[in-house]
Amino acid sequence: LKNICFINGDFIPFQEASLKINDLAILRAYGIFDFFRTQNRRPLFIDDHLNRFIHSATHLNLHVPYSKDQMKGLISELLIRNDTLYHEFAFRLLLTGGFTEDGYTPGNPNLIIICEQYNPAPEKHFSEGIKLITHNFVRELAHIKTINYITPISLMPKIKEAGALDVLYHKDGLISEVSRSNFFIVKDSKIITSDAHILKGITRSKLLAIAREGFEVQEGNLFINDLLFADEAFITGTTKKVMPVVKIDDKIIGNGVPGPVVKELLSRFKAIEDNN
Amino acid sequence: LKNICFINGDFIPFQEASLKINDLAILRAYGIFDFFRTQNRRPLFIDDHLNRFIHSATHLNLHVPYSKDQMKGLISELLIRNDTLYHEFAFRLLLTGGFTEDGYTPGNPNLIIICEQYNPAPEKHFSEGIKLITHNFVRELAHIKTINYITPISLMPKIKEAGALDVLYHKDGLISEVSRSNFFIVKDSKIITSDAHILKGITRSKLLAIAREGFEVQEGNLFINDLLFADEAFITGTTKKVMPVVKIDDKIIGNGVPGPVVKELLSRFKAIEDNN
Numbered sequence: 001l002k003n004i005c006f007i008n009g010d011f012i013p014f015q016e017a018s019l020k021i022n023d024l025a026i027l028r029a030y031g032i033f034d035f036f037r038t039q040n041r042r043p044l045f046i047d048d049h050l051n052r053f054i055h056s057a058t059h060l061n062l063h064v065p066y067s068k069d070q071m072k073g074l075i076s077e078l079l080i081r082n083d084t085l086y087h088e089f090a091f092r093l094l095l096t097g098g099f100t101e102d103g104y105t106p107g108n109p110n111l112i113i114i115c116e117q118y119n120p121a122p123e124k125h126f127s128e129g130i131k132l133i134t135h136n137f138v139r140e141l142a143h144i145k146t147i148n149y150i151t152p153i154s155l156m157p158k159i160k161e162a163g164a165l166d167v168l169y170h171k172d173g174l175i176s177e178v179s180r181s182n183f184f185i186v187k188d189s190k191i192i193t194s195d196a197h198i199l200k201g202i203t204r205s206k207l208l209a210i211a212r213e214g215f216e217v218q219e220g221n222l223f224i225n226d227l228l229f230a231d232e233a234f235i236t237g238t239t240k241k242v243m244p245v246v247k248i249d250d251k252i253i254g255n256g257v258p259g260p261v262v263k264e265l266l267s268r269f270k271a272i273e274d275n276n
Numbered sequence: 277l278k279n280i281c282f283i284n285g286d287f288i289p290f291q292e293a294s295l296k297i298n299d300l301a302i303l304r305a306y307g308i309f310d311f312f313r314t315q316n317r318r319p320l321f322i323d324d325h326l327n328r329f330i331h332s333a334t335h336l337n338l339h340v341p342y343s344k345d346q347m348k349g350l351i352s353e354l355l356i357r358n359d360t361l362y363h364e365f366a367f368r369l370l371l372t373g374g375f376t377e378d379g380y381t382p383g384n385p386n387l388i389i390i391c392e393q394y395n396p397a398p399e400k401h402f403s404e405g406i407k408l409i410t411h412n413f414v415r416e417l418a419h420i421k422t423i424n425y426i427t428p429i430s431l432m433p434k435i436k437e438a439g440a441l442d443v444l445y446h447k448d449g450l451i452s453e454v455s456r457s458n459f460f461i462v463k464d465s466k467i468i469t470s471d472a473h474i475l476k477g478i479t480r481s482k483l484l485a486i487a488r489e490g491f492e493v494q495e496g497n498l499f500i501n502d503l504l505f506a507d508e509a510f511i512t513g514t515t516k517k518v519m520p521v522v523k524i525d526d527k528i529i530g531n532g533v534p535g536p537v538v539k540e541l542l543s544r545f546k547a548i549e550d551n552n
Contacts, residue, residue: 007297018294019302021283021388026295026372029305029424060430092379096302097429103368103392106429112297116379140416140427148424149304151416153373153382154336 004081006074006113011081014114024097024106031096031147032056035238036202037118038089039276043075048202049093056144057095062109064095071113078115088118090239094147121239126266129246129258130165132178132235133158134224138171142197152179166235168248171197175222181237183245185222185230185253186261191215194222203236203269210268215261227251232259241273242266280357282350282389287357290390300373300382307372307423308332311514312478313394314365315552319351324478329369332420338371338385347389354391364394366515370423397515402542405522405534406441408454408511409434410500414447418473428455442511444524447473451498457513459521461498461506461529462537467491470498479512479545486544491537503527508535517549518542 002013025031034053037044050068057064066074075091082089092114098107137151152159152167159167168183169176176197177183182204184193191211193204211217227233233245233253242265244258278289301307310329313320326344333340342350351367358365368390374383413427428435428443435443444459445452452473453459458480460469467487469480487493503509509521509529518541520534 005297014298015296017297019297020291021281021293021295021370021390022290023302024429025302025305026299026307026370027309027368027423028426028429029301029307029422030426030429031302031305033303060426061433092303094297094302102395104425104429105432114297119378137416140413140424141430146426147303147305148416148426149380150306150336150422150424153300153304153306153380154417156381157337 001085003085003115004078005115006078006111008110008112011077017112019096019110020099022099022103023110024100025147027100027103028097029148030060030106031094032060032062032145033092033094033147034145035090035092037091037238038079039273041079041088042276043091044273044276045202045206046072046075048205052145052202053093053095056146057109059141059144060097060146062095062097062106065109065111074113078113082115086117090116090118092116119239121241121243125165125243126241127258129244131163131247132166132168132245133162133164134170134249135167136171137169138176138197139169139199142176142199145199149179170224173224175224175226178235181235181240181243183222184234184236185226186232186234186259187226187230189215189261190218191261192218192220192222192226195219196221201236203238203241206272207236207242207265207269210265210272227253230254232262234262234265242269277361279361279391280354281391282354282387284386284388287353293388295372295386296375298375298379299386300376301423303376303379304373305424306336306382307370308336308338308421309368309370309423310421311366311368313367313514314355315549317355317364318552319367320549320552321478321482322348322351324481325369328421328478329371332422333371333385335417335420336373336422338373338382340371341385341387350389354389358391362393366392366394368392395515397517397519401441401519402517403534405520407439407523408442408444408521409438409440410446410525411443412447413445414452414473415445415475418452418475421475425455446500449500451500451502454511457511457516457519459498460510460512461502462508462510462535463502463506465491465537466494467537468494468496468498468502471495472497477512479514479517482548483512483518483541483545486541486548503529506530508538510538510541518545
């Protein structure tokens, strides 16, 4: 059985899916994407993801060649075609600048939908927490989900060497986000998250709604110096869910183990997922 | 007759060349490139371009699967195979992060060499000069030639609306570069070019060598405010050569026509080209 993906109107085996090399994603990194998963074999938070996908496309002057409802239909069709392959699924929606005549000017966008196996994060990351390193960097066009991950991928050897899972960006001390997730700290039972130069994550917005039922919540500037006084820290994302951070560079957060607030928030987030 | 390109060991028609969609350039914009042209049907400044290509690859932990001499051989072979198609040629060397297993981790790099027709810039751009607009931006990993052009391509409608040809980047007033060329001003017969957060262009280095024979040259910080006092301005690049800039946003540079210094430098640069 072959994994089936969707590319420009056709359902074809993923291993046979290709783009001509004059696509502007290949020549000029011009493209946007979104990524979501299923829970109980149904797409999770799909409206939020499709809305953000369209928002990203609009910002790059890219026309999405299908309506939201049509895209939902394509996703359902992929779920049917790949039904027996996986227990849960991850979807990657990708829109590129299309085939270019002159190596620079966008053509008609190419739409790709990849349907993969959903690989949950290791349980250990939740039970023990993870480590991050910091890097002085701010993402270009941070509010849209471009395909550009050059900096964090080039940092992979450094991240691994430090025994870390990912990289926390700050610009001269002002924290923005982790390479593929949003960042939070807990201080005196208050939940604080940066809102400067970030991609507003779907999980982030769900988490904020949960947190407001029982906690004080603050969206605003968060600085590297604030980490010194944090009781807990965590990140949110589609695969990361609500994941404890127990070490940042050489600084141990709180007691160096996942704290009560992040455990409580993860538990409440899982309850929402399970209602999907 | 079909245009032939090189991709991962094969010489194939450009129109049939494609990459599987799990290449990291498509999924994560992970790739570098270089671009050069022929003069008198021979590659121009090829050693400089190949050295920079290897430098860019190294910075992204990408192994170039051919030696410099082997790449020269591939380029010669492409010149022979495309011999009757064009009078002069442009080459695009592209190295991607390769096919990824998990959508993030690089695989074995894919090497592509595209051999196109060289399209010179319109004569009018040299005789009348061009206009730029400014944008507060600094390129990520500016010292290497990544494939990332998301910001300038997304600005194309704004550039066109302003009747400009391209965009000049500055960060809070400190000038770096134009989207695909380097920037210079002339003040009291002194030639000044920024060296902060730039890709060090091959044409830039040739131009500096020429300029030092007869002019005072300064590499250093150049600010938007300095434009007010510039006698002339120009940009350098593989296709732009030495191209006069006569207007930046609403500010007319000098007399609004190409000045004597840029004309002299272009003439001397052409003499070097003709010796190729």
